[in-house]
Amino acid sequence: MTIVRGIQMSDTIDAVDMKLLKELKENSRENIATLSKKLGIPRTTVHYRIKKLINEGVIEKFTIKPNYKKLNLGTTAFILVRYNPDSGLTQREIAKKIAQIDGVHEVHIIAGEWDLLIKIRAPSAEDIGKVVVDKLREIKGIGQTVTMVSFVSVKEEL
Structure with missing residues (x-):
């Protein structure tokens, strides 16, 4: 001690x-x-x-849990991304670029068939589509994406 x-x-x-x-x-x-x-x-x-x-670093910070519907960000989507290694960028570099996009709430480098998992919040599915098509897919090193819109969040932790 x-x-x-x-x-x-x-x-x-x-x-x-x-x-x-x-x-x-x-x-x-x-x-x-x-x-x-x-x-x-x-x-x-x-x-x-x-x-x-x-x-001891067990508690890193105290924070809030926003009501995203009241903030006009009531639509949530999860996006799977395949990494294109021919891009000259690392997965970490791509993940950092994705993290800078407005509306992106989480970016995870994952194992398995896909390389990245992204969580996005926006006012509508159409707005999420704009983020995916106009911003996400324009990042060098992103090969393929699959977008899954969430109907309802049963459990979500900070």
Whole structure:
């Protein structure tokens, strides 16, 4: 065990830390007193554990979950991309270019028949089509794409 900025740090995450992470994932604005009651541990312990998780890099940041329909981005699509190795660019370089496109929310380099998986949000399927045709397919190194529009998101985590 080491001490960082006055806080004892451990290399292990225990069951209480996992419960705390689950609660914070549900609502990162939850106050310490409420978390203390839910977890059955003192407020000072909750505070210490949150600091520990931040300092150990387990918690990278606190964020929000937007309502994309209210932001006029209610249509979601997933796009599979085949990499063209003759482009002179690496998959990582292409992934970084894709990540810069407005509306792109996720870019993953994946294994299997396809090389990249992209998540896009836009006002409509037509707008997603414009992103795919006018922006994505224009990137050197993208060979083939398959676009799948999501009907509904049953579970989505940040």
